[in-house]
Amino acid sequence: xxxxxxxxxxxxxxxxxxxxxxxxxxxxxxxxxxxxxxxxxxxxxxxxxxxxxxxxxxxxxxxxxxxxxxxxxxxxxxxxxxxxxxxxxxxxxxxxxxxxxxxxxxxxxxxxxxxxxxxxxxxxxxxxxxxxxxxxxxxxxxxxxxxxxxxxxxxxxxxxxxxxxxxxxxxxxxxxxxxxxxxxxxxxxxxxxxxxxxxxxxxxxxxxxxxxxxxxxxxxxxxxxxxxxxxxxxxxxxxxxxxxxx
Amino acid sequence: xxxxxxxxxxxxxxxxxxxxxxxxxxxxxxxxxxxxxxxxxxxxxxxxxxxxxxxxxxxxxxxxxxxxxxxxxxxxxxxxxxxxxxxxxxxxxxxxxxxxxxxxxxxxxxxxxxxxxxxxxxxxxxxxxxxxxxxxxxxxxxxxxxxxxxxxxxxxxxxxxxxxxxxxxxxxxxxxxxxxxxxxxxxxxxxxxxxxxxxxxxxxxxxxxxxxxxxxxxxxxxxxxxxxxxxxxxxxxxxxxxxxxx
DNA sequence: ACCTGAACACCGTTCAAGT
DNA sequence: ACCTGAACACCGTTCAAGT
Numbered sequence: 001x002x003x004x005x006x007x008x009x010x011x012x013x014x015x016x017x018x019x020x021x022x023x024x025x026x027x028x029x030x031x032x033x034x035x036x037x038x039x040x041x042x043x044x045x046x047x048x049x050x051x052x053x054x055x056x057x058x059x060x061x062x063x064x065x066x067x068x069x070x071x072x073x074x075x076x077x078x079x080x081x082x083x084x085x086x087x088x089x090x091x092x093x094x095x096x097x098x099x100x101x102x103x104x105x106x107x108x109x110x111x112x113x114x115x116x117x118x119x120x121x122x123x124x125x126x127x128x129x130x131x132x133x134x135x136x137x138x139x140x141x142x143x144x145x146x147x148x149x150x151x152x153x154x155x156x157x158x159x160x161x162x163x164x165x166x167x168x169x170x171x172x173x174x175x176x177x178x179x180x181x182x183x184x185x186x187x188x189x190x191x192x193x194x195x196x197x198x199x200x201x202x203x204x205x206x207x208x209x210x211x212x213x214x215x216x217x218x219x220x221x222x223x224x225x226x227x228x229x230x231x232x233x234x235x236x237x238x239x240x241x242x243x244x245x246x
Numbered sequence: 247x248x249x250x251x252x253x254x255x256x257x258x259x260x261x262x263x264x265x266x267x268x269x270x271x272x273x274x275x276x277x278x279x280x281x282x283x284x285x286x287x288x289x290x291x292x293x294x295x296x297x298x299x300x301x302x303x304x305x306x307x308x309x310x311x312x313x314x315x316x317x318x319x320x321x322x323x324x325x326x327x328x329x330x331x332x333x334x335x336x337x338x339x340x341x342x343x344x345x346x347x348x349x350x351x352x353x354x355x356x357x358x359x360x361x362x363x364x365x366x367x368x369x370x371x372x373x374x375x376x377x378x379x380x381x382x383x384x385x386x387x388x389x390x391x392x393x394x395x396x397x398x399x400x401x402x403x404x405x406x407x408x409x410x411x412x413x414x415x416x417x418x419x420x421x422x423x424x425x426x427x428x429x430x431x432x433x434x435x436x437x438x439x440x441x442x443x444x445x446x447x448x449x450x451x452x453x454x455x456x457x458x459x460x461x462x463x464x465x466x467x468x469x470x471x472x473x474x475x476x477x478x479x480x481x482x483x484x485x486x487x488x489x490x491x492x
Numbered sequence: 493a494c495c496t497g498a499a500c501a502c503c504g505t506t507c508a509a510g511t
Numbered sequence: 512a513c514c515t516g517a518a519c520a521c522c523g524t525t526c527a528a529g530t
Contacts, residue, residue, distance in 0.1 A: 021514080022512095024513090024514090048504090062504095063512090063514070158463050166408070169411045169415015172418050221472055222468055222471055225470035229470075265494090268494080270494090294521085306496070308523095308524070309493090313523080493530100495530080496528080497526105503520100505520090506520105509514105509516090511514080
């Protein structure tokens with residue numbers, strides 16, 4: 001008997017009343033979106049969903065961000081800032097420990113935070129390479145330390161780049177693995193299985209500890225390889241005994 | 247004066263006439279989709295767009311694939327098969343050259359084919375690790391060769407895994423870099439630049455040759471690191487003499 | 493059995509107001 | 512100036528036929 005049909009999905013929460021003028025701002029939207037993504041993967045975040053979560057009209061978001069892309073960029077900026085802040089200071093006694101600790105922190109921090117991982121890793125590769133380091137003092141310190149250890153600057157940058165790619169690759173592979181978790185098609189499992197190498201033993205559910213052990217293996221291997229490229233080529237001037245370098 | 251308004255977008259090409267019974271099949275759809283993606287990135291492929299390209303009703307696709315996901319899986323299966331076929335046989339005289347050639351081919355093949363890269367790299371990480379190799383004979387050959395060279399099986403698998411992660415990481419970073427190419431917001435360029443390490447000199451347009459040189463650096467470094475883990479530890483049998491653990 | 497347009501619930505974004 | 516619902520063009524998918 002009703003005259004016009006309003007589909008349930010179309011009318012955003014009818015209880016909500018018009019908000020007063022200054023009741024939201026860009027920062028609130030970003031932090032709200034971050035909070036929303038503690039529950040839902042960023043890729044599934046939707047403007048209407050976010051608006052409902054924030055208790056605003058969808059259109060209001062567009063007053064502060066002219067597109068979803070721009071909002072995501074702001075979230076990324078945010079994630080990047082807190083990520084950089086939470087990276088511990090460098091402290092290894094030698095360049096090898098410094099490198100290892102840096103990238104282990106890098107990995108650990110992002111592996112523990114799904115949203116930060118999605119945002120930061122996705123963004124990281126997006127910019128030019130050379131000027132990248134300049135904007136992050138911790139990274140620049142690392143390069144300086146490598147230079148002090150005897151690496152020519154271009155070698156130091158390549159070393160950093162290699163470790164960075166490996167770490168990002170590890171995170172990305174872990175992430176996409178998590179997402180598409182259980183693949184639907186059992187008949188398609190033939191060529192589908194590929195390259196990925198081979199985890200220790202666990203067939204499917206890779207334990208957190210084991211993933212980290214696998215990560216460490218790569219870092220250790222790369223650092224061992226870098227040792228060879230040191231111009232002085234002292235390699236590791238006594239076998240192991242001392243527990244390694246100095 | 248027309249009685250009903252049909253929006254232009256809604257009526258799929260009006261010239262097209264109903265197709266006869268057996269005029270399409272799953273294989274045609276997959277190969278058509280692959281052809282379509284020579285022009286458009288997979289991520290932008292749309293069911294209506296694909297249908298128009300194939301000159302079928304959208305719904306017809308759903309007769310053969312019950313979802314877009316399933317179609318993409320079929321395309322991936324396809325890409326994986328031709329990718330495996332085009333991997334050249336192993337031939338390096340030693341394990342080091344074999345590893346290097348394998349992963350350089352891996353990289354080169356996928357770097358040259360946007361679609362294959364998107365599909366294969368995305369899929370690769372999706373499956374369990376251990377059984378992955380078993381399904382690809384070339385990979386299994388490699389592991390056998392590593393075993394012959396003296397690597398214990400679990401070490402061989404970890405070595406393979408590390409190189410694989412690095413290669414995938416490199417491809418992914420290159421790919422996402424290409425996609426979001428020119429970022430919209432110049433003011434956001436601050437913390438946005440991060441980690442990525444530092445390409446030789448080119449500010450933005452990374453030359454193909456330079457990317458490949460960067461890739462090679464990482465492969466070489468990792469292989470050099472692996473040399474140290476050989477149990478016999480002949481390393482390069484002079485400077486280090488005793489070598490390390492055991 | 494195979495092919496199809498209309499329709500549905502959703503999305504990102506814009507328009508044209510309301511305050 | 513800031514907040515808003517209605518509307519638009521699109522998407523993936525399903526329905527209810529047509530042949």
